[in-house]
Amino acid sequence: MESAPRSSCTPSRCDHTVALTQRAGLRLGDGIVRRIVEGKMRAITFWKVITVDRANLLERLTALLAEYGIRYCVIGGQAVNAYVEPLVSLDLDLVAAVDQLDQVESLLRRSFQVKSFPHSLNVSLADSDLRVQIQTDPRYAPFPARAMPQSVLGLVLPVARLEDVLQGKVWAAQDPTRRASKRQKDLADIARLLEAYPTLHEQVPPEILTRLI
Numbered sequence: 001m002e003s004a005p006r007s008s009c010t011p012s013r014c015d016h017t018v019a020l021t022q023r024a025g026l027r028l029g030d031g032i033v034r035r036i037v038e039g040k041m042r043a044i045t046f047w048k049v050i051t052v053d054r055a056n057l058l059e060r061l062t063a064l065l066a067e068y069g070i071r072y073c074v075i076g077g078q079a080v081n082a083y084v085e086p087l088v089s090l091d092l093d094l095v096a097a098v099d100q101l102d103q104v105e106s107l108l109r110r111s112f113q114v115k116s117f118p119h120s121l122n123v124s125l126a127d128s129d130l131r132v133q134i135q136t137d138p139r140y141a142p143f144p145a146r147a148m149p150q151s152v153l154g155l156v157l158p159v160a161r162l163e164d165v166l167q168g169k170v171w172a173a174q175d176p177t178r179r180a181s182k183r184q185k186d187l188a189d190i191a192r193l194l195e196a197y198p199t200l201h202e203q204v205p206p207e208i209l210t211r212l213i
Contacts, residue, residue: 043154050088051130070104071097073147073158079165080189082150084196092132095140166193166200173208187211
């Protein structure tokens with residue numbers, strides 16, 4: 001079988017988006033790489049406009065995670081967006097592999113503003129309204145290993161599998177320490193997932209189902 005053409009893209013172009021696609025089993029030539037890169041640039045522009053990300057937080061964060069081979073995935077509302085009709089949000093929730101958490105925190109503190117909480121690291125930059133939260137709750141530890149590349153508002157990122165996304169939303173909705181408004185959003189996200197994937201009803205506790213609109 002003839003081998004795929006050798007890509008001539010530079011390191012800056014052959015970023016983690018291309019790597020994720022290759023990991024999914026696709027062999028990429030220069031033309032496909034160009035389309036992926038162009039598509040990513042359009043998606044990045046959209047994210048920047050929505051999140052007023054003048055500091056390039058999203059690009060810098062994903063590039064840093066890719067550069068150091070950090071295994072991670074998207075959870076929360078943006079992960080829900082990967083599976084159902086998307087809603088715009090300023091939040092980006094991630095989970096990193098447990099064995100890399102210390103490395104992740106060290107790397108983030110070099111380049112970003114980081115606040116530590118009992119079960120998360122909140123990452124931000126001046127001149128960006130994007131709110132990034134790295135979930136450190138051990139219940140999420142298996143998620144990155146099961147993640148797959150998905151489109152999140154046009155940007156290809158590793159996203160937790162559907163069942164894990166739903167489970168994370170159930171945990172969030174059950175968390176009494178979360179603001180009431182946040183838990184209402186969690187319930188709305190659960191409802192969105194169940195509407196699109198009714199077979200997942202059995203995964204949701206009855207006390208959550210009774211609270212759904």
